[in-house]
Amino acid sequence: MNKTCYEMLVDGVDLKKGCLIFNDHKIGMKQFLRNIDDFAISLKNLGFKKRDVLTLYLPTCPQALVAFYACSKLGVVANIVHPLMPFDKLKENLAQTKSKGIVYYDILIKNPKELGELNQILISCSISNYVFFRKAVFSLISIFKCSGHHLKGKHKFSKLIKHSKNEQAVKVYGKADDVVCTMHSGGTSGQPKIIELTNYAFNDLSVSLEKMYTRKIRGGGSEFSLVALPIFHAYGLGVSVHTCLTNQYSLILVPKFKPKTFNNLIRRYNVTFFAGVPVMFKKMIEHKNFYGKHLQKLKDLWCGGDVLTESFVEHFDTILEKYNCSARLFRGYGLTEVSSVCAANTFENYKPFSCGKAIPNTKIEIWDEQNKPLKPKTIGEIAVASPSVMKGYLNEVNGFVYKDKLKWIKTGDMGYMDEDGFLYILDRRKRSIKINAINVFPSEIENLVKKIDAIDEACAVPYHYNDKTYIKLYVTVKSINEETFNEEKIKKEILNLCKNNLIKYSVPRMIEIIDAMPRTDFGKIDFKKFEIS
Numbered sequence: 001m002n003k004t005c006y007e008m009l010v011d012g013v014d015l016k017k018g019c020l021i022f023n024d025h026k027i028g029m030k031q032f033l034r035n036i037d038d039f040a041i042s043l044k045n046l047g048f049k050k051r052d053v054l055t056l057y058l059p060t061c062p063q064a065l066v067a068f069y070a071c072s073k074l075g076v077v078a079n080i081v082h083p084l085m086p087f088d089k090l091k092e093n094l095a096q097t098k099s100k101g102i103v104y105y106d107i108l109i110k111n112p113k114e115l116g117e118l119n120q121i122l123i124s125c126s127i128s129n130y131v132f133f134r135k136a137v138f139s140l141i142s143i144f145k146c147s148g149h150h151l152k153g154k155h156k157f158s159k160l161i162k163h164s165k166n167e168q169a170v171k172v173y174g175k176a177d178d179v180v181c182t183m184h185s186g187g188t189s190g191q192p193k194i195i196e197l198t199n200y201a202f203n204d205l206s207v208s209l210e211k212m213y214t215r216k217i218r219g220g221g222s223e224f225s226l227v228a229l230p231i232f233h234a235y236g237l238g239v240s241v242h243t244c245l246t247n248q249y250s251l252i253l254v255p256k257f258k259p260k261t262f263n264n265l266i267r268r269y270n271v272t273f274f275a276g277v278p279v280m281f282k283k284m285i286e287h288k289n290f291y292g293k294h295l296q297k298l299k300d301l302w303c304g305g306d307v308l309t310e311s312f313v314e315h316f317d318t319i320l321e322k323y324n325c326s327a328r329l330f331r332g333y334g335l336t337e338v339s340s341v342c343a344a345n346t347f348e349n350y351k352p353f354s355c356g357k358a359i360p361n362t363k364i365e366i367w368d369e370q371n372k373p374l375k376p377k378t379i380g381e382i383a384v385a386s387p388s389v390m391k392g393y394l395n396e397v398n399g400f401v402y403k404d405k406l407k408w409i410k411t412g413d414m415g416y417m418d419e420d421g422f423l424y425i426l427d428r429r430k431r432s433i434k435i436n437a438i439n440v441f442p443s444e445i446e447n448l449v450k451k452i453d454a455i456d457e458a459c460a461v462p463y464h465y466n467d468k469t470y471i472k473l474y475v476t477v478k479s480i481n482e483e484t485f486n487e488e489k490i491k492k493e494i495l496n497l498c499k500n501n502l503i504k505y506s507v508p509r510m511i512e513i514i515d516a517m518p519r520t521d522f523g524k525i526d527f528k529k530f531e532i533s
Contacts, residue, residue, distance in 0.1 A: 006069045
């Protein structure tokens with residue numbers, strides 16, 4: 001535990017069987033570790049010292065993992081940002097974090113001259129860096145898409161991971177309590193924040209999740225975690241990558257989620273673990289290639305990051321049972337401030353509709369507005385204390401409540417716990433809508449409406465008319481037969497259901513059927529776009 005993420009990785013991987021799969025190319029674990037050590041040498045030679053900041057402007061790819069663990073080794077902070085972050089936002093972020101260098105994917109840069117104006121040490125990665133068959137083809141693709149990318153002083157990743165075997169590796173400068181990375185979140189209050197996470201936080205998460213199961217989850221190198229969650233998200237880096245690598249899983253890295261391709265990877269490889277968000281699982285089962293005996297390989301499926309209805313869980317589990325699969329779709333709960341997961345269902349501890357129990361070493365309570373614990377089945381704000389908690393928000397001193405000798409995070413989420421310690425989520429506190437001094441929870445409306453067979457997704461938002469606040473509901477339908485589709489009939493069914501099951505303030509005054517929901521970068525429904533419109 002008292003190690004860097006790099007040291008935890010070295011101790012945890014399976015050197016004989018472990019590997020990374022990227023673009024159908026296999027990268028052995030020995031090569032992966034060697035690349036990390038060589039990249040650390042290069043960063044040191046480029047002048048990076050402990051507490052310097054290196055920005056990873058990368059998708060989920062081997063280069064990103066190499067850079068992250070090399071930073072951990074040196075005590076350098078990996079500032080992990082979305083690889084499609086607009087340039088103005090990127091420039092602002094680099095200034096906030098005091099970044100010294102940036103690692104980027106050449107084919108994602110539209111205007112390379114802008115990079116040259118950032119006063120950063122530039123490290124360019126290519127799609128061909130980890131391609132061994134048809135390397136010339138991938139190199140030509142990169143050259144074609146990046147024609148004109150001539151930047152003075154840039155360094156090529158391919159050269160920075162090549163050092164003589166006789167060259168002495170740099171020592172480990174990082175410490176367990178060092179900030180290993182910064183990530184970006186809406187914060188517990190809804191305001192954008194830069195979150196500082198330590199080596200210790202990620203390592204504790206790995207150990208706690210392994211302890212959570214009475215059976216061991218160690219993969220032995222021959223089992224794969226399918227990584228579709230982005231590494232700029234704590235759920236992706238903390239669970240799909242670091243927890244799996246340090247528990248001897250191999251990884252399949254998928255830079256962009258495409259359900260049909262994703263299903264093929266499950267068929268082709270011994271995929272036993274996958275963590276995702278609800279929209280991923282929904283899109284996977286829409287394709288025929290999801291179904292088959294290959295599903296028997298799956299052992300653990302975790303879903304979080306957004307509302308997951310119980311009806312969909314039951315539907316998904318029925319599919320798995322049909323093919324004699326032992327896995328079940330487990331709902332969990334977490335946030336970036338606690339390095340991702342803090343509660344989850346397991347085979348040993350499971351209740352429908354719940355997000356499970358707190359993971360080992362973690363405490364969860366429901367608080368009132370005076371930060372006092374509430375009785376079971378009483379709605380309040382969810383508070384979490386854990387060794388995986390963030391060091392803090394960058395350049396801010398607030399963010400914690402110190403109580404009972406513990407450092408607590410007030411999550412901004414509303415929910416309750418039952419007598420057995422199972423957690424139930426109602427809504428984001430910042431999404432609750434005040435109507436005539438009454439709290440209206442959008443998720444309560446959305447979950448009710450989705451019980452209608454024709455409804456696929458729903459999003460309830462406030463709208464204002466004559467200085468009064470009302471609810472407007474947007475919905476998508478599962479399929480439309482133009483001959484039988486009756487929009488007014490569906491709206492009437494929604495309205496009647498809401499009137500019979502909700503307080504009057506929660507009943508939508510307006511209902512609009514749309515083709516598709518807007519999405520955030522993480523695949524969640526972007527309700528803010530509705531509020532703006």
